[in-house]
Amino acid sequence: MTTSTTLFPPEKVNIPYATRILTFAATAWLVVATVGQWLFGLYILLFYGKSALTGDFERWNNVLPHGYVEGDWKGNTIVSLHILLAAILVMGGPLQLIPAVRRHVPRFHRWLGRLYVTTAIVVSTAGLIMTWTRGTIGDTTQQISISIQALYIISFALLTIRSARARQVARHRAWALRLFMVVNGVWFFRVGLMGWLLINGRPAGFDPETFTGPFLTALSIFTYAIPFSLILLELYFFARTKQNKALSLVTAALLFLCTLITGIGIAGATMGMWLPRL
Numbered sequence: 001m002t003t004s005t006t007l008f009p010p011e012k013v014n015i016p017y018a019t020r021i022l023t024f025a026a027t028a029w030l031v032v033a034t035v036g037q038w039l040f041g042l043y044i045l046l047f048y049g050k051s052a053l054t055g056d057f058e059r060w061n062n063v064l065p066h067g068y069v070e071g072d073w074k075g076n077t078i079v080s081l082h083i084l085l086a087a088i089l090v091m092g093g094p095l096q097l098i099p100a101v102r103r104h105v106p107r108f109h110r111w112l113g114r115l116y117v118t119t120a121i122v123v124s125t126a127g128l129i130m131t132w133t134r135g136t137i138g139d140t141t142q143q144i145s146i147s148i149q150a151l152y153i154i155s156f157a158l159l160t161i162r163s164a165r166a167r168q169v170a171r172h173r174a175w176a177l178r179l180f181m182v183v184n185g186v187w188f189f190r191v192g193l194m195g196w197l198l199i200n201g202r203p204a205g206f207d208p209e210t211f212t213g214p215f216l217t218a219l220s221i222f223t224y225a226i227p228f229s230l231i232l233l234e235l236y237f238f239a240r241t242k243q244n245k246a247l248s249l250v251t252a253a254l255l256f257l258c259t260l261i262t263g264i265g266i267a268g269a270t271m272g273m274w275l276p277r278l
């Protein structure tokens, strides 16, 4: 084998230039999103985890209107499960998508995969119970939208396990990515909201007291009920299958734009929401 064939295996040489840009754009988004997810995970561990360890659950009420309710042990257990297990999802999700982890520690990937899927189902079910029994901030549209998202999460989690058990690798990968997108709906919502506040410098298009208004209605519909992230993922799958140069470049441009917006949102959420609460 010559040096040139070692360095540039044939399959790499033949990858069209537009597809490489598309892969690069998707990787750029994933790297930025991973940083943002882990910051959210750190916030969950340092704020909720630490106060749970010290038994100071009342501190949760500084940020959650329906966090800890004196005497309601059932409701409090559900809220605790929901929030503390959420850390597994935000910390573990990006790890599942790193190719080197899958390649070098496949047993860890399988173990974390089972934990992730089970946790996603438990956290969403707890979220549904919290939304419809304890109430939450926002209006009915927001509650219906996030409930639809819970149904996506539970269905995609089951489809991810089914395809893995059937050893349908391509299908498993697609369902796992769809699951990752919907599990992160709550993260997209926070990042979208805080990015919007950072850009506008004030709560534009909604009332911060009632947490309602056209901006929040649109944000909840397009992050939860009709998730934009899922539409973009399907476009990415389509562009990769079609191998059409123009389509790949347009999709890559959209992904670069989303990377920028995601980065702004992460900065807004970290500075405006997560850091001040610690």
Ligand code: HEM
Pocket: 044, 063, 064, 065, 066, 067, 082, 083, 086, 087, 089, 090, 120, 123, 124, 126, 127, 128, 129, 130, 131, 135, 136, 137, 146, 147, 149, 150, 153, 183, 184, 186
């Ligand atoms: C599966 C991914 C999810 C994660 C990672 C997650 C994470 C969280 C976190 C960290 C909080 C605490 C709020 C904060 O400090 O920002 C929270 C609160 C909450 N979540 Fe989730 N969540 C998820 C899904 C859901 C779903 C699907 C629902 C509803 C169907 C839901 C309903 C709620 C409710 C009602 C609260 C309390 C808000 C309040 O008291 O007003 N969550 N969630």
